[in-house]
Amino acid sequence: MIVNIARKELKSLFASPMGWIILALLMFGFGFLYLDGVNKYFEVMSGSIRPAERQGITIFVGQNVYGAANFLMTVAIPILTMRLISEERRSQTLPFLFSAPISLTEIVVGKFLGMVIFLGILVLYIFIMLSSMNIWADIDFGYLIGNSFGLILLIGSFCALGIYFSSLTSQPIIAAISTFIALFAMVIFGNFTASDPGHWFGHISMSKHFQSFTRGVIDTSDVIYFILFIVTFITLTIRRLDSDRLTG
Amino acid sequence: MAVSTLQAINLSRNFGANYAVSDVSFSLEKGEVLGFLGPNGAGKSTTMRMLTGNLAPSDGSVKICGIDMVNEPKKAKEMIGYLPEMRPLYKELTVDEFLTIAARFHKVEPSKISKSVEVAKDKCGLGHMSKRLIENLSNGYQQRVGIAQAIIHEPQIVILDEPTVGLDPIQIREIRNLIKEIGKKHSVILSTHILPEVEMVCDRVQIIDKGSLVFNGSIEELKKQRRGNKLLVGFTKIPTKKELIDIPGITQVDAIDNTMCRIHFKEKYLPAEEIVALAVKNKWGLFHIAPDITSLEDIFVQLTQIKK
Numbered sequence: 001m002i003v004n005i006a007r008k009e010l011k012s013l014f015a016s017p018m019g020w021i022i023l024a025l026l027m028f029g030f031g032f033l034y035l036d037g038v039n040k041y042f043e044v045m046s047g048s049i050r051p052a053e054r055q056g057i058t059i060f061v062g063q064n065v066y067g068a069a070n071f072l073m074t075v076a077i078p079i080l081t082m083r084l085i086s087e088e089r090r091s092q093t094l095p096f097l098f099s100a101p102i103s104l105t106e107i108v109v110g111k112f113l114g115m116v117i118f119l120g121i122l123v124l125y126i127f128i129m130l131s132s133m134n135i136w137a138d139i140d141f142g143y144l145i146g147n148s149f150g151l152i153l154l155i156g157s158f159c160a161l162g163i164y165f166s167s168l169t170s171q172p173i174i175a176a177i178s179t180f181i182a183l184f185a186m187v188i189f190g191n192f193t194a195s196d197p198g199h200w201f202g203h204i205s206m207s208k209h210f211q212s213f214t215r216g217v218i219d220t221s222d223v224i225y226f227i228l229f230i231v232t233f234i235t236l237t238i239r240r241l242d243s244d245r246l247t248g
Numbered sequence: 249m250a251v252s253t254l255q256a257i258n259l260s261r262n263f264g265a266n267y268a269v270s271d272v273s274f275s276l277e278k279g280e281v282l283g284f285l286g287p288n289g290a291g292k293s294t295t296m297r298m299l300t301g302n303l304a305p306s307d308g309s310v311k312i313c314g315i316d317m318v319n320e321p322k323k324a325k326e327m328i329g330y331l332p333e334m335r336p337l338y339k340e341l342t343v344d345e346f347l348t349i350a351a352r353f354h355k356v357e358p359s360k361i362s363k364s365v366e367v368a369k370d371k372c373g374l375g376h377m378s379k380r381l382i383e384n385l386s387n388g389y390q391q392r393v394g395i396a397q398a399i400i401h402e403p404q405i406v407i408l409d410e411p412t413v414g415l416d417p418i419q420i421r422e423i424r425n426l427i428k429e430i431g432k433k434h435s436v437i438l439s440t441h442i443l444p445e446v447e448m449v450c451d452r453v454q455i456i457d458k459g460s461l462v463f464n465g466s467i468e469e470l471k472k473q474r475r476g477n478k479l480l481v482g483f484t485k486i487p488t489k490k491e492l493i494d495i496p497g498i499t500q501v502d503a504i505d506n507t508m509c510r511i512h513f514k515e516k517y518l519p520a521e522e523i524v525a526l527a528v529k530n531k532w533g534l535f536h537i538a539p540d541i542t543s544l545e546d547i548f549v550q551l552t553q554i555k556k
Contacts, residue, residue, distance in 0.1 A: 098302045
């Protein structure tokens, strides 16, 4: 049943120009970063004569592309997730889901998965784009796979937050703005205390946990951070919808 | 003995201190069309939302074919098709796409989905609209799509909340015929505030006012209340009350204006003939004589005011 909800969500995304435009713009953004990374690589590397200063192309270009992902996603995801529940609330289509034999958990998880699968297309594209360097260089696929995994986790957390804010209101625009503000805060939190790496502020910041992926490290504490984040907001969304049923 | 498919037991729902529905109990027999009648804000929609599991009752329970809605919502919801007052349609999809999704959500077997979509479209007269976007359909057709999604999984019970609101007379007629058609195979609960509609399509009527049931019976019972022992008579030269009361059987005469009066008579008497004979003999100038039927509206008003 979760799959059916996700399918419906994907269908709706592709039935309107919105989905296509966002996907195209994001792809353009990442493509640009990739090209920029490749160009800069030769500039920088020709300047560094000592071998210790040299860096592999995968990590150099990869950091350029994946490192910017959290900011690009901060802008793009609120626009995509704003409709998930608030639009249904506004056009009064929620009873259609509530009166079908589907549990609230299935509805919310289905919608969440639909969104992650949609953005998964992007992650796959980025992976293919970066793999194309393999034609003339010997690239580190492990780094790419690790980063793709990290990016999926980042997208998942952003979507979970987005779906929660979407469930709070019947105005998609309000959902988008509040999601954006919340995501922006999550991303820049760490920068306030950059001088003190051990500060707890840095630990709850999302960018700090994503950065280790862009360095090529998969740290279980980062993975757990993202998974907890996703589970928390999905649970909150389910509870929000359940309170609709209870309080009317 | 007919099998009851839906049971509402002491259903109550309050919003804060306000009771929208209080202590409503009824049951629905198999293959029955039940009309749910009430003025605006009487608690019709609230009751329907509780029956379909969209709203948790504050007290009481709903049983669908013996399955409790609160304890086993998934199983119970499988047997219900629901069309809320605001039709829940994904307008960016085509009719076919939407109905396919509805079938999937209601657990129609994958191999049977396309067939059940065809059947539902056929029943609702949507055959030639398959590839149109729901957004571009007229009001009446959108309503048909709404009904189609409610019957697509062949549910035991179909619950329709004000299905004819906002439609033109021709569409209303078509939708009513459709409901009658559905009523042959499924049990139907239909809410409305249009009285003739109930008379036309329903087997049984329930009147709800201020959250509680005030009438529960067959259409015949409602009609009985309607046809009293009264005649509406018009004379150009109206006779005195005494002259009329002297006719055997007549108990009371109420003058309505200078020419019309309402004549009440006893059960089993039919004084029409004598009135006519007297009128001709005394040259009262009779121009109108007809049984005085209380309009359904009046009964409705009477019933909803008894409580006050």
